[in-house]
Amino acid sequence: MGKLNWGIIGGGEGSQIGPAHRLAAGLDRAFDFVAGALDHRAEEGRAFGRRMGLAADRAYGDWREMLESERGRADRVDLVTVATPNATHFEITKAFLEGGFHVLVEKPMTMTVAEGEELVGLARETGRICAVNYGYSGYALVRQMRAMVAAGDLGRVRMVVAEFAHGHHADAGDADNPRVRWRYDPAQAGVSAQFADCGIHALHMASFVIGQEVERLSADTVSCIESRVLEDDAQVNLRFDGGAVGRLWTSSIALGRQHGLTLQVFGEKGGLRWAQEQPNQLYWMPLGGRLEVIERGGPGLSPEATRASRVTVGHAEGMPLAFGNIYADLAEAIRARAEGRAIDPAADLYPRAEDGLRSMAAVFAVAESGKAEGAWVEARPPMMR
Amino acid sequence: MGKLNWGIIGGGEGSQIGPAHRLAAGLDRAFDFVAGALDHRAEEGRAFGRRMGLAADRAYGDWREMLESERGRADRVDLVTVATPNATHFEITKAFLEGGFHVLVEKPMTMTVAEGEELVGLARETGRICAVNYGYSGYALVRQMRAMVAAGDLGRVRMVVAEFAHGHHADAGDADNPRVRWRYDPAQAGVSAQFADCGIHALHMASFVIGQEVERLSADTVSCIESRVLEDDAQVNLRFDGGAVGRLWTSSIALGRQHGLTLQVFGEKGGLRWAQEQPNQLYWMPLGGRLEVIERGGPGLSPEATRASRVTVGHAEGMPLAFGNIYADLAEAIRARAEGRAIDPAADLYPRAEDGLRSMAAVFAVAESGKAEGAWVEARPPMMR
Amino acid sequence: MGKLNWGIIGGGEGSQIGPAHRLAAGLDRAFDFVAGALDHRAEEGRAFGRRMGLAADRAYGDWREMLESERGRADRVDLVTVATPNATHFEITKAFLEGGFHVLVEKPMTMTVAEGEELVGLARETGRICAVNYGYSGYALVRQMRAMVAAGDLGRVRMVVAEFAHGHHADAGDADNPRVRWRYDPAQAGVSAQFADCGIHALHMASFVIGQEVERLSADTVSCIESRVLEDDAQVNLRFDGGAVGRLWTSSIALGRQHGLTLQVFGEKGGLRWAQEQPNQLYWMPLGGRLEVIERGGPGLSPEATRASRVTVGHAEGMPLAFGNIYADLAEAIRARAEGRAIDPAADLYPRAEDGLRSMAAVFAVAESGKAEGAWVEARPPMMR
């Protein structure tokens, strides 16, 4: 099988997410960028697509036009990324899955749990990949943590402590800043702001690493800046289906934190600690031993972590490469299908529609518990209870 | 006024707390160690006292004997430290206050809220100092944080995040280790283990720094090791009387953490971060600025922090000197009274009976909320509502 | 101008440097990988090239074949990377420059100073770009340091302290390991091992940041593992043409260091510190102020640093993106020439033949001084004295 073709919807000029996807998809030449509907304004989208190197007939003005056209091509895109505003994720993803395409959709996958269940069902029916972009799970050492837990190095996991704290919305003077305001407005953002935006990354990572799914949760949500309707800070306590207890703190008013996504896992036989801002070191404490530093790229790592590393030990790798690992996983999955072979298990790690669905259920559970003074609520989607 | 005389009850041979108090009380020659009832076994206590340099007639076999004898001496001790098992704190502290002595009592000050209220009342009636040993509040940069909050550098405090996590009780094989087991046994430890042991340090520090007291709380308490009745991990959400929200996590099963007492404070105009294990640096993020490192001993610190520093910038100072600052505060308080002058406000920072009482109320509130699935409960002692 | 075409010589299957170049050249779709002579074994090179997606007629068996063929094509490669064994750099680079191609050559550019002078002359005569891959100079915060020095933030630079220490050759048992042994064998590696391999990266970075070139140096070179003829550790003292003093330590036996490339710059008005292993933070100490943390991607950075950043603040970026910035600079340089416009000054930062030449002169100077007990020697190439 030759090169894979890739297209994207959204990520137009000036967006942050567009360049990140283009960079990540193109890493290692995994995918060729051949098609896109990059802007909701048709002409701007077409023009930007052509400037990005798309052929004129594949620089689309609209996702429907793209769907229609690509469906008929022999060299149709092998993967479509949906990076549009959140409220449109469901409709577009659904349409492309139904059109027979593999899809990678930005988080949150949908705006409701019901939509999430529909996409899960559709992915199963169509046999198409519906992946969700929890890109931090692409970090080599996050995958190393997962492998160590799975291998039993920690024994039974007792506790997982996750954080995602930043201070970029701490300025009360931003009340009218349009880049910030919409996030705290239920009409635009839904039932949750900070948890839906950042907390679910931390929650996905916790589940991904410990191999357990959240069942129940209790949330304390607050708006530190009074004009906000939705929360800018939340503490969520969790119970997972394998017996682990979880603690998750997320905040957007934590001045001094930049992008503080961290994970700690404590088991019977050892503890792990990792931080996104210094992602090339993992701290491992075996019971009765000394704290050890596990270096990305070093010897003795798991196959998952080794596959997710690109440069030699001691060289920093960062977020764009982690993000690229999600695309690399998808390329492997698509190739394995096309070639009728088993997927490399060290690459079979991309987040799926089920993860996107569980996140939506968690978002609604957090909102519900937050309104109910932290009452414990069901956190699983109906179809997974 | 000359040297101050000091005595201690408890802290006998082989204890950890005894050397710590002797070291701290003697720093800067603040107090002369002249009397003690060091062991509940009379002869052992007398013998050890004499080996520690006490005169034969002041190496007591029993705290009652010490109280009786010291009361009658012209050179009676100026301060008595109570470092006995927790269940005896109340009785001994009460007796010495009634005997006209100033007292520093180890935490927890009492076993019940009612006892705590009684000691607060007694301290007020007698006019004697009843201090409680929240020694971490003696760190220079903890006092710097308090001073910065008080000076308005952070604006209104929105959020305080405190942690006290260690992994020293993570070994399930310790179920029968007597040094560990009693801590999780209600018959010996009362209503709470990890929160009462470590969490209240973090809570005191949070209150001390932000200048607000906790009103209500919600706790999620768990026993990660099943044989334990009391909690080894707790997440507590807090509301303070000045409007701040609090998050407090404490754990004794957090493998890889040694003595992870940390504090983060987020206000309208800036954020602070400090960690006990590296106590000579304080991280300060002014809104819209860059993260700055405030060094203990450096220029521009508050009077409180400057007074609490002993060596020049760049030299590490640690816990024993922090602890010594509590004694230095008490020496200043005692001297100021004796000399009929105002106390140096930069030294007027030792924790008081009111703090010990509030801690007890918080311990009971955590236990209550923990049993009630995290229901929000009153956290103030009755006399402070 | 459309896409740029790129080819590479060397970097065959199993090499580390090949994937790094392919990744870096392809970032942001700066260059299309269209041609290569990837292996000195013709058939292996052709086959690997085709597997990498090259057209059959551009998967060459030999660099001479590639030169001959590309020279005649209308869609000839816009840039050729030379990533072959060190001893062949000169010959191949020379041939392609003479053939009218722009070249990026791996370090060391040549094996002798005379060869280096010839390439500098040739680049000037032909008007072709002859860039050298000091990839670490692509890091955003390295460029920020350079910009701050150039802007006078530090005042006159007094001192630059550079390190490049690792421990990957510390095992005496590696004496017969062919991946290690050749590096310390003069017949294969030339006059220097560790300084030529790693030290020159640190030296280039020092010069790049302070905007000064080394004039004289004194070196203490040692072979900690006795079987080695060439040095595995060197301390080099430096004098720069702008008056700065330099200290440079490089080692391959420094167990516990992974890839310890660090730079400290001390000026009249402030000091800077940066480390490659945590490249997203830069420490800045203004005279009389507090240590500040400058974050990659944060506000207020120089145009050079901003252009060299790809993802938002708080997300780690690593070596592959730094390396990609060298390619991005070259793409801009090539485009600006083609379009007859001035180059963006924030991109005009790629290392040049002159830098490669200076490095060679420094390598020979270190070897000479090392043999002469650290005598101070001239470090400039003859043409630059």
Next chain:
Amino acid sequence: MGKLNWGIIGGGEGSQIGPAHRLAAGLDRAFDFVAGALDHRAEEGRAFGRRMGLAADRAYGDWREMLESERGRADRVDLVTVATPNATHFEITKAFLEGGFHVLVEKPMTMTVAEGEELVGLARETGRICAVNYGYSGYALVRQMRAMVAAGDLGRVRMVVAEFAHGHHADAGDADNPRVRWRYDPAQAGVSAQFADCGIHALHMASFVIGQEVERLSADTVSCIESRVLEDDAQVNLRFDGGAVGRLWTSSIALGRQHGLTLQVFGEKGGLRWAQEQPNQLYWMPLGGRLEVIERGGPGLSPEATRASRVTVGHAEGMPLAFGNIYADLAEAIRARAEGRAIDPAADLYPRAEDGLRSMAAVFAVAESGKAEGAWVEARPPMMR
């Protein structure tokens, strides 16, 4: 044997070193402060001594008076600390040794090598202790490093890299600041400034840890601030008598460094790294293994490190306690002599006159080499060649 009596010469009101010695000597009640000649101005010294709690007849106006008086007392001081200006160390130390006293003298022990040799000889003749205050060697983890090297954990030591860099003299505007200026004036400071002030601490630590003494050295000394005659920055390359190579950098213009005393030791079988500013963690890299964090106070430490620790693991300990360990060693040495028993080998670690002498020889060697363009010079004192 009862309490030990201690006196000090120098360290008067307002000095930094006086409180540090009083605190350190009094730690654990090792010594009672009973006598002093605290100021060269007799009345000020007597008055300050009395304020510090000395008896009127032991608050001396002059060291000669103190020597005369103490010599005749049955309760004479067991140890005298000499903390006067550098130029007077020799004369006073000599007089007290000859008077039969044990002495701890501040560094530098003398101003010349010949004086140093005389004190070494005198200490040997009189059988009195002549200790020198290299206080950083009292840190528990510095002693742990020494013990690990001695136990062969590193195999043969190949390389030791020491730094002592700060930026407190980086302000050219301090040219007239009397607290700074004298240090760079040969008339007052002798032949060396920064190396004699800070570098010898780093050199002593290197020797102490690796158990080898320096034989030869080569120094590059510079005055970054032009008005200075003596060096404010030096790089010294070293050869030790056990075959180790040394690199030592010291600077007083390193803006951003506070008190950057660090040590790295690289051997055949492992590497160590330690930094004074975070003294409670030691980093250990076994060949072929992972970097481990050794915590002060943790399990499995050497007897030397355990004896030098006071509080439990995870609590910071700092410089004053390290300094106190020198006094604790001296107390043990004095007691062991008095009791006619062997000294505890875990306490037999205080720096001696021989160390003070070697430092002086190194200071003169650095000055000589610095003037001779880094020529290699003998670094041993004549009596040790």
